[in-house]
Amino acid sequence: MGIVNIDDELHEEVRKAGRIMCRSINAQAEFWMKIGMIAESNPSLSFNQIMRQQFAEAGLDAKNYMGTL
Template sequence: MGIVKIDDTLHEDLRRASGVMCRSINAQAEYWIKIGMLAEANPTLTFPEIIRRQMEAAALPAGVVPLLSGGTTP
């Protein structure tokens, strides 16, 4: 594990996003970094496509992630 120095504004954005997403600040930073790396490596994919592929790679069946309304994803 290493230390990464980031701008104070970005750190504040991480702090706020981590609270909303129920992640630690470090976990939120790791998530943003991973998604950013995947987006750069796959510029033709949309965010939902990246997430779907990551869920498939983790062997999670379609529809396992509940929506706020209590339903499941299509």
Template sequence: MGIVKISEELHEEIRKASGAMSRSINSQAEFWIKMGMMAELNPTLSYNELVRKLLLSESLTLQGLIND
């Protein structure tokens, strides 16, 4: 595990978002990093499509979680 230095302002935004999303600060930062990487690699996909792709990459079953 490494250390990433970020601004105090960004850390505060991560802290607020982590509370709203019921995640740890580290988990929230990791989620945003993953989503940012995916968005750069898949610029035509929407947020929902990126989340779906992330869930599928983690081998999670989406049956019953989405309405077709």
């Protein structure tokens, strides 16, 4: 594990988003980095397509959860 220095404003955005998504600051930053890496490697995929792919790789069917929102 290492330390990443980021701008104070971005850190505040990570903190806010993490609170909304019930993630720690580190977990939120890691999520954004992971999705960003996948998006850069697959520029034709939308965010929703990336998330469906991640759910499938985890063995979850996202359609099963759509009615809970």
